Amino acid sequence: MKEAKTVEESLTEQVHLLMPAHINGSGRLFGGQLMEWIDIVGGITAKRHAECNITTAAIDNLQFKAGAFINDTLVLRGKITYVGNTSMEIRVDTYLEDLSGFRKPINRAYLVYVAIDKDGRPIKVPGLKLETEVQQAEWDGAVKRNKLRKIRRTEGF
Numbered sequence: 001m002k003e004a005k006t007v008e009e010s011l012t013e014q015v016h017l018l019m020p021a022h023i024n025g026s027g028r029l030f031g032g033q034l035m036e037w038i039d040i041v042g043g044i045t046a047k048r049h050a051e052c053n054i055t056t057a058a059i060d061n062l063q064f065k066a067g068a069f070i071n072d073t074l075v076l077r078g079k080i081t082y083v084g085n086t087s088m089e090i091r092v093d094t095y096l097e098d099l100s101g102f103r104k105p106i107n108r109a110y111l112v113y114v115a116i117d118k119d120g121r122p123i124k125v126p127g128l129k130l131e132t133e134v135q136q137a138e139w140d141g142a143v144k145r146n147k148l149r150k151i152r153r154t155e156g157f
Helices: 031-050 133-154
Strands: 012-017 053-064 073-083 087-097 103-116
Touching (some): 012 031
Antiparallel strands (some): 012 073, 053 103, 073 087
């Protein structure tokens, strides 16, 4: 079994300049494009933690807070918030970044990934070393979200 890892060891950041191909009919960033980028950042974060292939198990609590437009700079930042036996919860925050480097949050999503072996079977993931009160609060929130996911699954959602 691999040693427990810190949140920082798997931190992932991705930057995009919005182009016409990313924009919907209303002149804003197409939500499906952002969802793809969120899943990529989340998946890379999970792979870095697990050090193996992963598969997306759930995307929940995806909150669009503001729009983005052509020529905006978007920054997506993924960090691990929780690990179970074979699964990991990843938080991906999306920001608009202005020319001074100031970042305004426009989206937050929580995703669950499962570590898999070469045959696609779930495998154990390393533990997570929580080093700050903020990381502990994220873990505590993830425990609650995990319970809600299980309830929704049993209810057929």
